[in-house]
Amino acid sequence: MAISKETVRKMKGYTLHTIKTDKYKTNTLVWKMKAPLEKDTVTLRALLPNVLQSSTKRLNTTAKLRAYLDDLYGAHFYVDTAKKGEYHILTFTIEIANEKFLQDAEPLLQRGVEFLAEVLLNPHADGGQFDSQTVEKEKRVLKQRIQSVYDDKMRYASMRLIEEMCKGEPYALQANGVLDDVDAITPADLYQYYQKAIREDELDLFVTGDVDEDRLAAICECLRFPDREPTRAAARTLQKVSSVKKIKESQDIRQGKLNIGYRTNITFGDSDYFPLQMFNGIFGGFSHSKLFLNVREKESLCYYVASQIESHKGLMMVMSGIESANFDKAVSIIEKQLEAMKNGDFSEQEIGQTKAVIRNQLLESTDTSRGLVEILYHNVIAGTKTGVEDWIREIKAVGKGEIVKVAAKIEPDTIYFLSGMEGK
Amino acid sequence: METQQFSQLGETLYGETLDNGLKVYVLPKRGFNKTFVTFTTKYGSVDNTFVPLGKSDFVRVPDGIAHFLEHKMFEKEDGDVFQQFSRQGASANAFTSFNRTAYLFSSTDQVMKNLETLVDMVQAPYFTAQTVEKEKGIIGQEIMMYNDNPDWRLYYGLIENLYANHPVKIDIAGTVDSIAKITAEQLYECYHTFYHPSNMLLFAVGNVSPDEVLSFMRENQAKKKYEKAPEIKRRFPEEPAQAAEKEQKLHMNVQIPKCLVGVKALHTSQRGAEMQKNELVVNLLLDMLFGRSSDAYNALYNDGLIDTSFSFDYSQEQGFGFAMAGGDTKDPDLLAKRLKEVMIAAKEGKGLAEEALERTKKKKIGGFLRQLNSPEFIANQFTRYAFNDMNLFDVVPALEQIRFSDVLETAEAFFEEERFTVCQVLPK
Numbered sequence: 001m002a003i004s005k006e007t008v009r010k011m012k013g014y015t016l017h018t019i020k021t022d023k024y025k026t027n028t029l030v031w032k033m034k035a036p037l038e039k040d041t042v043t044l045r046a047l048l049p050n051v052l053q054s055s056t057k058r059l060n061t062t063a064k065l066r067a068y069l070d071d072l073y074g075a076h077f078y079v080d081t082a083k084k085g086e087y088h089i090l091t092f093t094i095e096i097a098n099e100k101f102l103q104d105a106e107p108l109l110q111r112g113v114e115f116l117a118e119v120l121l122n123p124h125a126d127g128g129q130f131d132s133q134t135v136e137k138e139k140r141v142l143k144q145r146i147q148s149v150y151d152d153k154m155r156y157a158s159m160r161l162i163e164e165m166c167k168g169e170p171y172a173l174q175a176n177g178v179l180d181d182v183d184a185i186t187p188a189d190l191y192q193y194y195q196k197a198i199r200e201d202e203l204d205l206f207v208t209g210d211v212d213e214d215r216l217a218a219i220c221e222c223l224r225f226p227d228r229e230p231t232r233a234a235a236r237t238l239q240k241v242s243s244v245k246k247i248k249e250s251q252d253i254r255q256g257k258l259n260i261g262y263r264t265n266i267t268f269g270d271s272d273y274f275p276l277q278m279f280n281g282i283f284g285g286f287s288h289s290k291l292f293l294n295v296r297e298k299e300s301l302c303y304y305v306a307s308q309i310e311s312h313k314g315l316m317m318v319m320s321g322i323e324s325a326n327f328d329k330a331v332s333i334i335e336k337q338l339e340a341m342k343n344g345d346f347s348e349q350e351i352g353q354t355k356a357v358i359r360n361q362l363l364e365s366t367d368t369s370r371g372l373v374e375i376l377y378h379n380v381i382a383g384t385k386t387g388v389e390d391w392i393r394e395i396k397a398v399g400k401g402e403i404v405k406v407a408a409k410i411e412p413d414t415i416y417f418l419s420g421m422e423g424k
Numbered sequence: 425m426e427t428q429q430f431s432q433l434g435e436t437l438y439g440e441t442l443d444n445g446l447k448v449y450v451l452p453k454r455g456f457n458k459t460f461v462t463f464t465t466k467y468g469s470v471d472n473t474f475v476p477l478g479k480s481d482f483v484r485v486p487d488g489i490a491h492f493l494e495h496k497m498f499e500k501e502d503g504d505v506f507q508q509f510s511r512q513g514a515s516a517n518a519f520t521s522f523n524r525t526a527y528l529f530s531s532t533d534q535v536m537k538n539l540e541t542l543v544d545m546v547q548a549p550y551f552t553a554q555t556v557e558k559e560k561g562i563i564g565q566e567i568m569m570y571n572d573n574p575d576w577r578l579y580y581g582l583i584e585n586l587y588a589n590h591p592v593k594i595d596i597a598g599t600v601d602s603i604a605k606i607t608a609e610q611l612y613e614c615y616h617t618f619y620h621p622s623n624m625l626l627f628a629v630g631n632v633s634p635d636e637v638l639s640f641m642r643e644n645q646a647k648k649k650y651e652k653a654p655e656i657k658r659r660f661p662e663e664p665a666q667a668a669e670k671e672q673k674l675h676m677n678v679q680i681p682k683c684l685v686g687v688k689a690l691h692t693s694q695r696g697a698e699m700q701k702n703e704l705v706v707n708l709l710l711d712m713l714f715g716r717s718s719d720a721y722n723a724l725y726n727d728g729l730i731d732t733s734f735s736f737d738y739s740q741e742q743g744f745g746f747a748m749a750g751g752d753t754k755d756p757d758l759l760a761k762r763l764k765e766v767m768i769a770a771k772e773g774k775g776l777a778e779e780a781l782e783r784t785k786k787k788k789i790g791g792f793l794r795q796l797n798s799p800e801f802i803a804n805q806f807t808r809y810a811f812n813d814m815n816l817f818d819v820v821p822a823l824e825q826i827r828f829s830d831v832l833e834t835a836e837a838f839f840e841e842e843r844f845t846v847c848q849v850l851p852k
Contacts, residue, residue, distance in 0.1 A: 003457070004455075021455055022454070022455055023453065023454060023455030023456055023797075024797045025433070025434075025793040025794065025796050025797055026790075026793055026794050026797060061722070062716065062722055062725070063716075063717050063718070063719070063721075063722045064717075066715070066716040066717035067717035067783060069717075070715070070717050070783045070784065070786065070787040071783055071786060072790070073786050073787065073789060073790030073793070074786060074787030074788065074789070074790035074791045074794075075790065076790075076791070076794060095794055096790070097789075097790040097793045097794070098793070101432060101433060101434060101793055102432075102789070102793075103432070133726075137725065137726065137728075140728055140731075141731040141732060144680055144731050144752060144754075145731065145732070147679045147680055148679070148680050148733070148752060150678070150679045151574050151676075151677075151678040151679060151680060152573070152574075152575075153572050153573075153677075154569075154573075251677050252677045252852065253572045253677055254568045254571045254572050255565065255568035255569055255571070255572050286510060286515075287506045287510070287516075288506060288507050288510040296562060297504065300558055300559075300560075300561030300562050301561070301565070302562070302565050303562055303563070303565040303566035303569055304569065321565055321568065321569045322565065323565070323568075349511070352511065353507070353510040353511050354510075356510065356511065356512065356513030356533070357510045357513060357514075357515065359513060359532070359533070360458075360513040360514065360515060360530075360531055360532050360533065361515070363457040363458065363532040364457065364458045364515075364530060364532060366457060367456050367457055367458050367799075368797070368798075369797075
């Protein structure tokens with residue numbers, strides 16, 4: 001087992017996480033900005049990284065900025081927004097070749113860090129506002145991105161489930177923001193919000209690759225921010241489900257999309273989080289799981305059926321694509337599988353398989369810098385210190401009794417079905 | 425065992441052709457936990473007309489049969505092989521493309537055991553009338569899932585436009601009607617024709633020892649009886665040079681229109697170094713014209729005609745190939761017009777600069793290094809390259825040799841109005 005070790009160092013206003021490994025041909029910088037997920041800021045936050053990545057004060061057009069990156073052996077630079085529990089996370093990633101595999105020896109890692117500093121600290125702005133053309137362009141693209149969810153019916157059904165299930169909770173918001181709030185944003189509003197985010201967000205930089213930690217920390221001196229005490233999201237409240245909500249909608253599509261949401265009331269950092277991972281694996285996470293075997297293999301009702309957990313909000317989602325006429329049958333088979341889990345109706349073999357597969361999945365994800373950073377970032381969100389080895393040890397130690405206890409906590413909350421229009 | 429060293433890349437490749445013709449390659453990756461293995465046959469959806477092993481006449485098999493066969497390889501008399509893989513901590517999968525079917529697993533434990541499971545699974549077909557029937561419902565839902573996906577429909581609609589006769593225009597999974605006709609006998613016939621070891625390649629990459637893999641494979645294959653197979657006879661229809669249809673508009677339940685412009689490839693009989701060079705030149709050309717540092721990309725973006733979903737790509741195979749560019753757009757007709765104008769202008773060298781070529785080559789070299797972080801990329805692409813007599817690890821030297829004149833000549837010959845087509849997805 002070769003798991004790369006994380007070294008953590010407090011920097012000016014942020015935390016530097018270094019993961020030294022010589023297995024990659026590139027070095028990867030992952031910059032994370034975290035703040036509570038809120039209606040008032042979600043659209044500003046969704047727009048901000050897209051404006052920042054378009055141009056800087058020096059590289060003041062996208063063409064110039066991208067040509068500069070091409071010259072750095074095609075440094076791969078992209079931004080992303082996501083929600084983890086009730087936090088809104090902005091991610092800036094730069095993956096850049098390690099010059100030891102190249103004929104010419106330009107110090108690419110250093111160039112990458114300097115570029116990140118330029119994007120974050122020297123944006124294309126003047127007189128307290130961002131370049132207005134850039135903002136208008138990115139507003140248009142953001143609106144199109146928000147709307148495009150509607151066109152991908154699997155994503156759309158997942159989004160609608162969350163909207164219905166978490167109505168009134170911040171988690172019902174989309175990471176891409178609110179369509180109707182985009183137009184009103186001015187270049188000055190966004191700049192003000194940018195300054196606030198730079199001042200108050202919790203900031204983390206993860207670097208994976210063949211790097212020397214001291215040298216890296218010296219290079220990162222060009223990234224300096226004010227010290228801060230990051231804002232925590234409101235504490236989680238136990239969500240009791242009184243009755244299962246059923247939402248049915250129909251559109252002109254060929255296949256019905258069935259999405260069911262459950263409350264697990266278990267989040268990362270809780271003592272039964274690893275038993276929950278085991279529960280999910282036996283129930284629906286894999287191709288040996290109960291859902292796959294019963295809904296797909298036994299009944300041939302679908303091509304895909306799976307469950308997944310949201311680690312920081314305490315949810316589990318089941319999703320499947322079925323013929324609309326089979327709705328009742330599919331729901332009833334899924335319910336039976338949950339019942340079986342609650343009754344402890346699963347074998348030592350299912351437990352063994354699930355442990356082996358989860359262990360494999362964890363180890364495999366540490367082979368990609370993205371996977372490794374995602375595992376480690378759980379700790380930033382939950383305020384924990386769980387390394388990959390801890391994950392593996394904890395999963396191994398889970399017993400059947402704990403899984404049954406977890407099963408007892410899981411409550412169906414909302415059944416969402418987007419049906420086709422056949423027969424209408 | 426043959427060894428090839430790529431010192432600038434820090435990689436060493438080990439390979440051997442076994443007595444039954446199976447090619448086996450191993451690329452150890454230091455520091456990785458996982459091993460990724462693909463076992464691939466040079467057989468995909470386009471191979472629908474062929475002479476079955478031991479017969480003398482051509483047969484035409486139902487659309488979607490290669491993909492159907494891929495699904496059925498996982499089921500055996502004593503159950504589902506997915507179960508065994510997960511007991512052994514592996515994650516297994518398979519995919520069918522136009523001209524390949526690949527079976528694969530990745531695992532961080534019991535790698536040799538999983539390798540045995542994979543190879544034995546692929547080399548022991550088991551089809552019955554009942555298991556074949558059962559799969560029809562599952563694959564039917566897979567087809568429906570793709571039918572609802574506008575990006576998928578757009579991409580395959582474009583290919584359908586370009587080709588008049590070649591089976592690349594047929595959906596890989598077939599249709600609900602075409603798969604209804606598939607029988608166990610037909611699956612066996614396809615299997616015996618195309619799954620002979622001499623038509624296959626095994627690639628292992630990751631935390632794995634070349635000696636161990638090769639000696640296991642020698643022994644495993646020596647135990648199995650294979651008659652020497654004659655060369656497989658496939659037949660493809662004549663295909664004109666021009667695009668079959670100028671445009672296609674698909675009306676779907678979407679809010680944002682989508683538009684792709686396609687160009688039908690030249691030179692689809694190329695193989696080896698010649699093919700590798702052509703493929704790289706066209707890819708460089710597209711990147712120079714439409715990459716995010718290009719004039720065209722920025723003009724289209726600034727004019728509100730494209731967003732970050734914009735992409736472009738070129739792929740070339742035996743008998744077919746295509747370039748495409750496009751994405752989500754508020755004005756699909758105008759976008760199509762503008763994209764075509766950029767390509768036509770490039771025939772005269774417009775939008776192409778020597779300095780941009782050097783920059784784009786650097787970008788491609790860096791991109792290749794990034795791809796070498798991925799065991800999946802290495803195994804899949806090495807196999808694809810090998811089936812076309814090319815070597816994946818020649819990409820950097822081949823890129824370095826490309827001259828500006830190559831790009832200009834290719835632009836001149838490639839962008840021809842008669843080979844253009846447009847496919848759009850529009851709101852209902």
